[in-house]
Amino acid sequence: MDFQLNEEQQMLQDTVARLVRGEYSFEKRLAFSETDLGFSADFWKQLSELGLTAVPFSEELGGFGGGGVEVQSVMTELGRGLCLEPYLQSIILGGGLIGQAGNDSQKENWLTGIASGELKAAVGLQEPQSFYDLNNIETRAEKNGEGYVLNGRKAVVIGGHCADVIVISARTSGDSRDTNGITLFALSPETAGIERRTYPTIDGAKGCDITLNKVQVSADALLGEEGKAAGVIEFQAGRAIAALCAEAVGVMEIANELTLEYLKQRKQFGVPIGKFQVLQHRMVDMMSELEQARSMAILAASVADGEQNDERRRVLAGAKNVIGRAGQFISESGIQMHGGIGMTWEYNFAHYAKRLIGINHQLGDDDFHLERYANLLQAS
Amino acid sequence: MNMNYTAEELAFRDEVRAFLDEKLPADIAAKVKGFRRLSKEDHQRWQKILCKQGWYATHWPEEYGGVNWTPVQKHIWDEESSRYGVPRSIPFGVNMVAPVIIRFGNEEQKQRYLPRILSGEDWWCQGYSEPGAGSDLASLKTRAVRDGDHYIVNGQKTWTTLGQHANMIFCLVRTNTEVKKQEGISFLLIDMNTPGISVRPIITLDGEHEVNEVFFQDVKVPVANLVGEEDKGWTYAKFLLTYERTGLAGIGMSKAALSHLKQLASRRMKNGKPLIEDPSFSQRIARVEIDLTAAAISNLRIIASVEGGGVPGAESSMLKVKGTEIRQAINDLARRAIGPYALPFLEEEMDLDYDGEFLSDKDAAPLSAQYFNNRKLSIFGGSNEIQKNIVSKMILGL
Numbered sequence: 020m021d022f023q024l025n026e027e028q029q030m031l032q033d034t035v036a037r038l039v040r041g042e043y044s045f046e047k048r049l050a051f052s053e054t055d056l057g058f059s060a061d062f063w064k065q066l067s068e069l070g071l072t073a074v075p076f077s078e079e080l081g082g083f084g085g086g087g088v089e090v091q092s093v094m095t096e097l098g099r100g101l102c103l104e105p106y107l108q109s110i111i112l113g114g115g116l117i118g119q120a121g122n123d124s125q126k127e128n129w130l131t132g133i134a135s136g137e138l139k140a141a142v143g144l145q146e147p148q149s150f151y152d153l154n155n156i157e158t159r160a161e162k163n164g165e166g167y168v169l170n171g172r173k174a175v176v177i178g179g180h181c182a183d184v185i186v187i188s189a190r191t192s193g194d195s196r197d198t199n200g201i202t203l204f205a206l207s208p209e210t211a212g213i214e215r216r217t218y219p220t221i222d223g224a225k226g227c228d229i230t231l232n233k234v235q236v237s238a239d240a241l242l243g244e245e246g247k248a249a250g251v252i253e254f255q256a257g258r259a260i261a262a263l264c265a266e267a268v269g270v271m272e273i274a275n276e277l278t279l280e281y282l283k284q285r286k287q288f289g290v291p292i293g294k295f296q297v298l299q300h301r302m303v304d305m306m307s308e309l310e311q312a313r314s315m316a317i318l319a320a321s322v323a324d325g326e327q328n329d330e331r332r333r334v335l336a337g338a339k340n341v342i343g344r345a346g347q348f349i350s351e352s353g354i355q356m357h358g359g360i361g362m363t364w365e366y367n368f369a370h371y372a373k374r375l376i377g378i379n380h381q382l383g384d385d386d387f388h389l390e391r392y393a394n395l396l397q398a399s
Numbered sequence: 400m401n402m403n404y405t406a407e408e409l410a411f412r413d414e415v416r417a418f419l420d421e422k423l424p425a426d427i428a429a430k431v432k433g434f435r436r437l438s439k440e441d442h443q444r445w446q447k448i449l450c451k452q453g454w455y456a457t458h459w460p461e462e463y464g465g466v467n468w469t470p471v472q473k474h475i476w477d478e479e480s481s482r483y484g485v486p487r488s489i490p491f492g493v494n495m496v497a498p499v500i501i502r503f504g505n506e507e508q509k510q511r512y513l514p515r516i517l518s519g520e521d522w523w524c525q526g527y528s529e530p531g532a533g534s535d536l537a538s539l540k541t542r543a544v545r546d547g548d549h550y551i552v553n554g555q556k557t558w559t560t561l562g563q564h565a566n567m568i569f570c571l572v573r574t575n576t577e578v579k580k581q582e583g584i585s586f587l588l589i590d591m592n593t594p595g596i597s598v599r600p601i602i603t604l605d606g607e608h609e610v611n612e613v614f615f616q617d618v619k620v621p622v623a624n625l626v627g628e629e630d631k632g633w634t635y636a637k638f639l640l641t642y643e644r645t646g647l648a649g650i651g652m653s654k655a656a657l658s659h660l661k662q663l664a665s666r667r668m669k670n671g672k673p674l675i676e677d678p679s680f681s682q683r684i685a686r687v688e689i690d691l692t693a694a695a696i697s698n699l700r701i702i703a704s705v706e707g708g709g710v711p712g713a714e715s716s717m718l719k720v721k722g723t724e725i726r727q728a729i730n731d732l733a734r735r736a737i738g739p740y741a742l743p744f745l746e747e748e749m750d751l752d753y754d755g756e757f758l759s760d761k762d763a764a765p766l767s768a769q770y771f772n773n774r775k776l777s778i779f780g781g782s783n784e785i786q787k788n789i790v791s792k793m794i795l796g797l
């Protein structure tokens with residue numbers, strides 16, 4: 020057993036860290052967030068030039084062949100900077116789904132571009148009624164001549180506003196919560212019948228809801244086997260959960276650093292407020308919550324690209340549950356101990372707090388994953 | 400022991416209901432119930448109606464235009480108000496500075512300020528906190544130096560709620576630096592239009608403009624605006640804080656928020672069933688409802704003890720802590736109830752006159768913002784840590 024990053028992994032993490040430190044000041048982030056794009060095109064380009072967008076892709080695609088640990092290294096640093104770029108959406112999820120389900124020509128069309136950062140992907144895997152259950156799909160795809168016609172609605176597609184390709188799930192057969200009958204399609208958002216309502220998110224990013232109204236696509240939009248996508252989706256959502264956990268750890272690290280610093284520096288009643296034992300203990304709890312989260316993020320990274328089985332499912336559900344709880348505790352405790360300052364837009368802490376809550380609403384909150392874990396409990 | 404309202408109290412409740420049925424504007428009630436923003440005009444419109452009924456100043460003696468309700472009547476009013484969606488009165492004038500003026504002000508101040516509070520002519524804000532004086536309020540530094548008939552005020556207040564709408568601010572200022580910090584503080588009434596005052600907005604984490612910084616540079620304030628005696632302001636300030644705290648438990652508001660949550664959870668679907676039928680979610684709601692029931696009874700017990708001749712003391716601190724925790728727990732559940740739709744930040748949908756299509760549930764848009772905004776409940780009016788310090792010192796003798 021060895022919990023250290025190897026030399027290459029450490030170099031990778033240092034590279035991202037340097038880039039984030041140099042380019043992603045809090046003020047710049049606020050400005051990026053307010054643009055139409057919602058992130059920095061320039062930073063995205065730099066990620067790409069350093070080969071960082073290619074980390075999880077195979078060497079034939081110009082990639083790095085990275086697994087869970089490499090992705091974790093990148094995501095934690097992006098988390099520390101509260102970076103808004105669609106790494107999770109495009110590289111991990113979009114790239115992951117196309118990579119696993121796509122045929123050669125689809126991979127050629129999309130993956131090389133995604134890996135190089137030239138193309139951005141987004142994924143529409145959930146719907147208004149889904150409540151985090153990715154098998155709860157009602158969008159219909161019906162065979163029509165050589166292709167399909169799609170009707171339905173995809174909910175909260177982060178990064179969907181600027182994506183070049185959107186991977187969506189739809190039903191080719193079965194009822195709303197059946198595992199069988201779910202099919203993936205890769206669509207250009209410009210296709211007739213696709214409407215996007217774009218909005219900012221509470222944690223500073225951008226996303227959209229997508230309405231599909233008689234969207235006609237040709238057969239080559241079909242990604243993978245018809246009706247058999249549930250397993251692919253589950254697997255890739257699992258990789259994304261591991262990546263989100265890693266991001267959350269980065270966010271928590273900074274949230275804790277800021278709070279600890281504040282406890283030492285803010286004086287009331289003639290002493291630093293960190294002298295009050297009730298705050299000391301709360302800070303200690305924040306630290307141990309972070310360590311619990313870090314442990315689960317590491318465990319999640321170790322199974323992210325592993326075999327799909329109940330053990331992997333349990334680890335990922337457990338990790339997301341811990342991350343959700345720890346994130347909320349750190350978010351709320353940090354605001355509380357900052358007093359009024361923690362409530363302001365101008366000071367960075369609240370933005371870390373909002374991202375932690377935001378992460379809990381992506382790919383299932385702690386309640387959802389607790390239930391999932393409970394359903395997978397082993398009797399002994 | 401009698402847990403029921405008396406016949407007179409029940410009659411009073413009917414009277415309140417009849418009044419609200421008839422007079423509460425539907426658009427205002429809808430905003431309150433849907434957690435939408437209220438404009439200054441909304442507040443003023445409702446205040447006029449209340450004043451006309453004679454029910455605006457519930458804490459004041461009748462001679463000043465108040466209504467002599469018993470604590471139980473006030474409680475009934477609060478409960479019904481929350482149920483109907485009555486806007487919470489902006490407390491700074493009617494419930495904060497007015498009781499201080501009535502108790503410690505001179506006749507001239509009473510004659511001048513109280514009618515203007517009733518009529519809505521004056522909007523007050525509270526100038527207590529400073530950048531360096533939050534929990535340790537007594538360490539405030541804003542200086543007032545006597546110069547003939549005036550004080551010259553220099554310094555800064557912060558977190559001033561709705562200061563952008565106010566034309567009057569009541570301030571704690573330092574008039575004596577030679578004595579113990581609590582003993583050199585005075586209570587001044589300051590016209591916000593006096594030269595030398597500037598107001599800068601502070602935007603909160605949910606993007607709202609609710610609080611401000613207020614700067615004072617050589618501001619001339621007539622000595623006639625001093626309340627009570629010079630250097631005795633701390634006593635008045637603490638008198639005001641007990642008033643503030645009692646209202647902060649927010650039991651009525653929690654009841655309204657809980658009912659809103661239950662309706663929301665009945666409309667949201669999980670696994671093809673209403674979320675409120677989901678075993679784990681319904682248990683979460685049940686738990687907070689049970690806590691709220693207990694807190695409501697504690698609230699009533701404290702109210703009853705006041706009526707019996709006691710004064711709400713450190714018990715109200717306990718109530719503030721419980722009450723705010725419950726409210727925050729309800730906000731947390733409401734955000735959870737909308738799942739991924741907690742992420743979209745749709746400012747346009749937060750306005751009641753929004754007439755476009757709703758992205759998801761009609762009430763979803765403000766829920767995340769409100770969850771974050773209400774983190775303030777455990778910080779202001781004396782943070783929950785400070786309230787617990789009070790309880791452990793005053794009640795437990797630790």
Ligand SMILES: Cc1cc2nc3c(=O)[nH]c(=O)nc-3n(C[C@H](O)[C@H](O)[C@H](O)COP(=O)(O)OP(=O)(O)OC[C@H]3O[C@@H](n4cnc5c(N)ncnc54)[C@H](O)[C@@H]3O)c2cc1C
């Ligand atoms: C089952 C058992 C086995 C033990 N075995 C051993 C043994 O093998 N060898 C040995 O030497 N001792 C042993 N101990 C003793 C143990 O180390 C002491 O009980 C322990 O150090 C606490 O001391 P105390 O019981 O005097 O409680 P106190 O020190 O009086 O503490 C009482 C309470 O006050 C709290 N408290 C005290 N100081 C602070 C502070 N500064 N800040 C916040 N809270 C504070 C404590 O956390 C505790 O809740 C054992 C005790 C138990 C119960």
Ligand SMILES: Cc1cc2nc3c(=O)[nH]c(=O)nc-3n(C[C@H](O)[C@H](O)[C@H](O)COP(=O)(O)OP(=O)(O)OC[C@H]3O[C@@H](n4cnc5c(N)ncnc54)[C@H](O)[C@@H]3O)c2cc1C
Binds near residue numbers: 778
């Ligand atoms: C939205 C909002 C509106 C407000 N409106 C007004 C207003 O209209 N007028 C006004 O005057 N003020 C207002 N306030 C200010 C409010 O009263 C202060 O924020 C509050 O008193 C806390 O002070 P602080 O923010 O400086 O935090 P600090 O006092 O610096 O506290 C920081 C942390 O330390 C803790 N702490 C401090 N001392 C102790 C101790 N002895 N023991 C244990 N823990 C301690 C606190 O509980 C908190 O968690 C408002 C605040 C907010 C957030």
